[in-house]
Amino acid sequence: MLTKDFDLLLTPALERRKPLEAALAAEGTDCLRLFNGVAEGLPGLTVDRYGGLVLAQTFRDSLTPEEVPALEESLRRALPGPFAFAYNHRGKRATESFSKWHKPAPGALEDFICREGGLKYVISARHRGIDPWLFLDLRAARRLVRGSAKGVSALNLFSYTCGVGVCAAAGGAAEVWNVDFAQSSLDVGRRNAELNGIPAERFRLVNEDCLTVVRQLAGLPVAGRYGQKRRYERFQPRSFDLVFLDPPAWAKGPLSAVDVQGDYQSMFKPAVLAAKPGGRVVATNHVAAVDYAAWTETLRRCAAKAGRPIKNIEPVPVDADFPSFDGRPPLKVAVCEV
Structure with missing residues (x-):
């Protein structure tokens, strides 16, 4: 998985989402999928924003140790405002920790509150399971x-x-x-x-x-x-x-x-x-x-x-x-x- 490809693919993905993002903001929503890899050029990679948290996930091949910070840097250049970042490789074994692939800043592991339709939901980058708390x-x-x-x-x-x-x-x-x-x-x-x-x-x-x-x-x-x-x-x-x-x-x-x-x-x-x-x-x-x-x-x-x-x-x-x-x-x- 090449992060240079991600750099090229992220910009048009975000551009395509602008009408939806405006509509979601109007209804009080600050969480959305920023990049859906299977349909946008990098199968197996997704990037979601939940308010102040940006969560990247891989499902098959993991990112390399060099690719993780490069991915984060690309996102920080492209997205507005400060945010916490975490990367989870969901292809891990049940006995393995997400930290094997990425150790986020401590603040990224706190609970966040995101909004959808004006309603509030708690979200955490990492917890006992592997699925985000809001699909x-x-x-x-x-x-x-x-x-x-x-x-x-x-x-x-x-x-x-x-x-x-x-x-x-x-x-x-x-x-x-x-x-x-x-x-x-x-x-x-x-x-x-x-x-x-x-x-x-x-x-x-x-x-x-x-x-x-x-x-x-x-x-x-x-x-x-x-x-x-x-x-x-x-x-x-x-x-x-x-x-x-x-x-x-x-x-x-x-x-x-x-x-x-x-x-x-x-x-x-x-x-x-x-x-x-x-x-x-x-x-x-x-x-x-x-x-x-x-x-x-x-x-x-x-x-x-x-x-x-x-x-x-x-x-x-x-x-x-x-x-x-x-x-x-x-x-x-x-x-x-x-």
Whole structure:
């Protein structure tokens, strides 16, 4: 990966983002993707800005020790204002530290507050996981949720740090359930809610396996994988006006497994059954190899088989800071009216 190429590619990338950046600033947003390498000339490299933090990431080949400071220097020449910088190589082994590739200045490792749509979110360059605490490609979906949440009940599955839940609550949702198996993620979600003055009585945090929860809400039985048994929190069946389903590409837990590419139906069926008649399921798929049309046809068949046919499906395009070379970005979002 040659940083001299980055120098040449960064300027047009920033120029292309000027209209979006102005629109985002007008709505109170100071976080965006500055460089999306797969579509802008350097596959495997991304650069994101979260307010006062600029975070560079590689996913396959790492930068060399000489390239890291050169990359930072290029960014400091091109970007306005002071900012902290960190570089994380996400191709590392689980036992390896990001510091093997870059040791940021101490100030870069503090928590930062970034803004999206005027809402505040806590962000950290490094923490227990590897994913940033706010996924920027999901911005358009969060915007949609916030704009249509007034008075609704919302179920946020695989909620991570509750960005979608915060948007629903800020949009006037009567109640929001955020469900995630990682307590550390929900702890960040609680901080995000507190930053935005969201009362705890409208913002429930459920630390549990998502499929275990949504199957109970849908009135379906819960069975462990391969006959495994585990205690879990019990819930009575109930339905929500809005169900947001944002699963990882693949995950395995004691009671369920997530396979977005091979078995999305196992998550989508209970999500549909947990939605009120006339409600909506907003479903996401992050796997680049999955075709939107084929995936949404699978959703239609699944819902029909469950006895809750989809009345309409609308896509939610990602914002322009996530360009794709073929017009088919990895993230796909479908709003399903049931």
